[in-house]
Amino acid sequence: MAKIKSVYICSECGYESPKWYGKCPSCGEWNTMNEEIKDTSKSSPTVKSRSFSSYAKPYSITEISTDDEHRYDTGCKELNRVLGGGIVKGSLILLGGDPGIGKSTVLMQICQFMGSSLKILYVSGEESKRQLKLRANRLGVNSPNLYVMTETDVEVVCEQIKNVKPDLVMVDSIQTMNLTELNSSPGSVTQVRECTNMLMRTAKGMDVPMFVVGHVNKEGSIAGPKVLEHIVDTVLHFEGDKQMACRILRAVKNRYGSTNEIGVFEMTDTGLKEVENPSVMLLSGRPKNVSGTCVTCTIEGSRPILAETQGLATQSGYGNARRMATGYDYNRLSMLLAVLEKRAGYYFSNNDAYINIVGGLRVDEPAIDLSIAMALISSLKDTPVDENAVVFGEIGLAGEIRSVSQAQMRINEAVRLGFTRIVLPYHNLKGVHCSDAELIGVRNIREAFEAVSV
Template identity: 65%
Template sequence: MASKNKTVFVCSECGAESIKWAGKCPICGSWNTMEEEIKETGLSKAYTTSSSSTRKTAVMKISEIDSNDEEYRYKTGLSEFDRVLGGGIVKGSLVLISGDPGIGKSTILLQVCQHLGENHQILYISGEESARQIKLRASRLGVDSPNLMILTETDAQHAVNQIREESPDIVMVDSIQTMNHPDLNSSPGSVTQVRECSNLLMRCAKTLDIPIVLVGHVNKDGAIAGPKVLEHMVDAVLYFEGDRQMTYRILRAVKNRFGSTNEIGVFDMGKDGLHQVENPSQAMLSGRPTNTPGTCVTAVMEGTRPILAEIQGLATNSGFGTPRRMSTGFDYNRMSLILAVLEKRAGFYFGNLDAYINVVGGLRLDEPSVDLAVAMSLVSSLKDVVIREDTVVFGEIGLAGELRNVSQADLRISEASRLGFNRCVIPFHGLKNISKSYKNMEIVGVRDIRDAFRACTE
């Protein structure tokens, strides 16, 4: 009897199938994404029926739909987490949290369970840990809510049946890569399993109006493991960023149907879990060196929140024929552009010098307003001249060497004034956009890079 299953190759990015392996996906053009899978040509009747069944729903006028946002969201008890989500977890939503191993994904979910468990029933489904292991971690984090139910299961169909039976208010699944559908022969974590299990959980969340939070692993490239369609299915995709060797963690939304993707949440990892950093500017500037060349403070906007960050630059003699360029927390190509402008337009030569840029605290800055602070830190190190400690610098640098204005200057200046800075160096054209005067704050407008360096050091 011929086998009902056959081997196919599935693209992990778009889900396209091919009967033979190819280095490049013929549909989306991604390289090295074709993975071998077992294609089921004879799925069970139960699975086929449940996949194709639809509920009959009535047509509604949009004016008749309740849109009370406060009643339709669950507050997690972590204001930083709520900020990233857009105000809380929306009922019936599917949220995906991803990040490197050990970054704090499971930890933050258990901490959220402790607060939500005061008034809501929570079902925590784990496919990676036993119930005793979860209890040990919960005891360390101080999680003892009586409304927290634990289910250690990797069968997605059984997990959905338990959700329908228990009818919890919120469901946590840790992790989606460990779940498998019993009617599929593929191994857990494969493209087919992740896609079908996510689809099963999504239908459950939408039909029962229960929010489900998924934990997703990442591959060696830092992308979410599994098919790209997983990110299209869910309502929100959150990434945990930060070095495991450092205590600060950044929670960032890359997709959010119910809020902005520009907000970030800052946490500090301790032995008893994640602690909110409600004043990240002060935290990022703690331990800042004094009277040292090559360091400059800038103001960036993360959504509606201004944050002061320290930029460190280092220029030193190169021991190789080709000078090295390294950047941490700042775009490497943008750094190369700034170095080219410094040489061509401002007369600061780095051609035979190694140049390094570091953003302190594990932040990743991609806003153009950081350009001027990066340039000032590099020139400060080149000239071995200290930038004034009470000065904050921000502005965009153009290829002609001009300084361009940046948005929301008032919020940046207000944050700098609140933290005790007395001087702010900004592009000259931005002075007209300052809507109010600041007590004990000198605002200096500069036209080019050389004027900016003089203003920062005089």
């Protein structure tokens, strides 16, 4: 009779324990220990003796050649940019994002372009063949080299990959795959980890690139153990509000390229369309002569992007003032408000403060600090910011405006879109030049607001 034993596994980090904990001893997360059944009837396999000649031989780093490295063109410049130039053969790519954000859509659109020269196998554990065909018709995908398969058994999937020998494989999604040898249900920590390991071995063994779709949890991170992200070569994440047209594709991890690049897409009724000039889209519909709005320039990888920052300061109706940030770090907003009060004399203690980065863009770069401060002060004093001004700079705890990197690139992008006044840190003036716009170097917050106020 099989010996059954229950174990508790953390859904965040994969920590395994024979007893339940309210708080995971490994990662410290609460209420993440889930019970799973473990079959211990099978005896451990005996270790067979083998000669040392069967082991892998070490090579000098100078003997290894990369001349035969080949990347597949996806037909989408934005996706190629995020991947580092295209899809590397044998790579395992994890694509995550909120439900309805466009994960399956972008994969199906890739099939249309790459299907003209490559054989593609699309494995779906969530949709039937008819549903896949209806979505393909809506997106205009009719490549004869696209083969679809609806299966949830990962062993069957890997066997079909070996039989069909495709050039590209897409699995949608990893949470629906299961390994029959395991007693746990699909989507559990053990199933997700082992299924991903089997797909990874198949991709590496056959030198076939593979896309794997992953669900996200309520916090927005990819569901499953953290080891899932360590197994794969690249982790892509779709960001953006489902109610808005703008979608941001960001590389969280990339063994074959930079993790700073982003791809910008627009969701339409015929699928995702790449946006080659995101600054124009993010600034469309910008209000004129209204307080609380300011334009800044942020750098995402090698691309400068102009974005609109909005701030609202209003009298608080409660004992404690409320702070809220959308697309910006909440803790950094609290720090900026403290600096504005202590160093610049703008008091927000009795005011609610709200910050929004328009278009669903999330910016973590400190260079937009000055623009956030200008939007808040503009709303507090009800004084509009010059609509032809672009503001960027980092704010220190002493109230000083610190220099930022790649200032010339930011200036060129602002001039290209017709802005005539650029407010930047004073120390950045030495290494930049511009004849089509007025450059104003500032040392503190009050100087900056005097330079942009109408």
